[in-house]
Amino acid sequence: GAVVSQHPSRVICKSGTSVKIECRSLDFQATTMFWYRQFPKQSLMLMATSNEGSKATYEQGVEKDKFLINHASLTLSTLTVTSAHPEDSSFYICSARGQEGYGYTFGSGTRLTVV
Amino acid sequence: TQLLEQSPQFLSIQEGENLTVYCNSSSVFSSLQWYRQEPGEGPVLLVTVVTGGEVKKLKRLTFQFGDARKDSSLHITAAQPGDTGLYLCAGAKGAQKLVFGQGTRLTINP
Numbered sequence: 001g002a003v004v005s006q007h008p009s010r011v012i013c014k015s016g017t018s019v020k021i022e023c024r025s026l027d028f029q030a031t032t033m034f035w036y037r038q039f040p041k042q043s044l045m046l047m048a049t050s051n052e053g054s055k056a057t058y059e060q061g062v063e064k065d066k067f068l069i070n071h072a073s074l075t076l077s078t079l080t081v082t083s084a085h086p087e088d089s090s091f092y093i094c095s096a097r098g099q100e101g102y103g104y105t106f107g108s109g110t111r112l113t114v115v
Numbered sequence: 116t117q118l119l120e121q122s123p124q125f126l127s128i129q130e131g132e133n134l135t136v137y138c139n140s141s142s143v144f145s146s147l148q149w150y151r152q153e154p155g156e157g158p159v160l161l162v163t164v165v166t167g168g169e170v171k172k173l174k175r176l177t178f179q180f181g182d183a184r185k186d187s188s189l190h191i192t193a194a195q196p197g198d199t200g201l202y203l204c205a206g207a208k209g210a211q212k213l214v215f216g217q218g219t220r221l222t223i224n225p
Contacts, residue, residue, distance in 0.1 A: 004157075006157070034212060034213065036215075041220065042217070042218070043121075043203060043215045043216060043217045043218040044158070044203070044215045045215075046212055046213075046214060046215075049212050091155075093157050093158070095157075095213065103160075103163075104148070104160075104205075104207075104213050105160075106150075106157035106158050106159075106160075107157050108156055108157045109155065109156060109157045111155065
């Protein structure tokens with residue numbers, strides 16, 4: 001089946017630094033990738049949608065200059081949290097969708113803690 | 116405004132009881148999916164329903180898609196402690212983004 005690898009699974013960074021999270025589709029080509037944010041005991045909130053080779057589409061209220069998304073290939077998308085602050089601490093999850101069918105495959109998530 | 120209203124958001128019942136979780140919307144979806152998520156992990160797909168009125172069964176779990184493709188339900192029969200977790204419904208419109216309901220945090224007490 002389709003597998004999405006997300007790395008790192010956990011990261012702690014200092015306030016003001018930037019953190020990059022990778023999302024890779026291992027056995028299929030992901031034409032579209034999605035990035036979600038999840039606060040404790042809450043559901044997933046879509047942050048942005050990225051299509052390979054084009055700019056990401058951000059949801060309302062999500063700062064595109066703070067959450068940089070790059071989808072340079074059909075198997076890799078990255079989310080960079082720039083100038084991180086403690087309020088950016090959260091669980092970030094990526095999802096990938098292939099060219100055929102309607103399947104969405106999720107990564108295992110990244111727990112970001114900004115100290 | 117929440118696109119998908121999921122209820123209840125919290126449910127705690129005894130082992131052996133039955134339960135139903137609802138997912139409602141005013142929008143029509145091309146497909147609706149149910150996920151289960153464990154703490155610290157990504158959601159895992161349980162089922163996808165596509166056709167209005169469709170019913171799918173997964174062991175003790177029964178999923179139904181409303182005739183108008185605006186709502187769905189998840190029914191669990193004879194719940195077990197292993198069913199404890201966060202259940203999420205998510206709707207898709209064509210090849211577009213997947214949006215999630217608020218989730219139902221289910222606790223099955225032994």
